[in-house]
Amino acid sequence: MPRLALLLSLLCGLQATDLAAQSDRAAPAWSNASWLNAAGPLRLDRLRGHVVLINFWVYSCYNCTNTIPALLELERRHAASGLVTLGMHTPEFPPYSGEHDAANVARALKRYGIAYPVAQDNDRRTWDRYGIRYWPTVVLIDKRGRIRHEEIGEFHPGDVRFADVDRRIRDLLAE
């Protein structure tokens, strides 16, 4: 019986450790080669000291494009304080859909007024490294390069979830 209790306590301990790691883990590096609104590929290690917001999206996703005004507003509020906003454009469908085409992504950036850098994640490698499952998902990375928050789904300027993300960014910038 004591052995069973010990085993259970070890399992519980492992589980708690895993959960903590998930909520505050090192942000995986990415290696996307194709970037829009950037002179060349951006690297995560060059962004240390900044708070980084990565938006996993695809232009054909209604919830994603609905979220863009909120992202533009967050960038407007916090870019000067050190927030770096990035888009990670991850297609839902195979290449025949057009979602892999840089020209189509560029048209979407123009249509929605997106001036921040956006990477093409056509092979979903970065999506997989970050363990993303839904469009859109916003990931907040702190100045030390650790993932501190993931926001899944659509939000808008002025709503409760926007206020929460805004507060989290302010807190991370203040660290």
Added chain:
Amino acid sequence: MRVVLVVLLSLSESRQEPEPVHLVAAVREGVPALVVEADDGVRLSARAAPVLELADGRRVRFGHAPVTADSAYFVGAPWAARPAGARVRGLLRVAFCLRAERFCRALVVRVELQREPSNVLGRR
């Protein structure tokens, strides 16, 4: 309405749960058709409309159904003319959103049309 039986084998992670979308064969506008039907509360994306990738390389894109005012979702079941050939086998790709959610999911479902009874009426 003539209806055929379709085998749906999920390629998604949640193999235990029934898929929220179904491919059925029917007649639309007087022609044999394939129809993508969704469970209650499931909204199919009209921006990334369902596509059936047939095993022989052909692709069938679904549409024809009315969409929401913002063109985001189908409000009816999208359909396409049934491709020529006795057998329909391939991968059905859909992007969808549950009504209670505010994010998109992508789903890939293996489909195979097994048989088409000539005297079956009603729906599966």
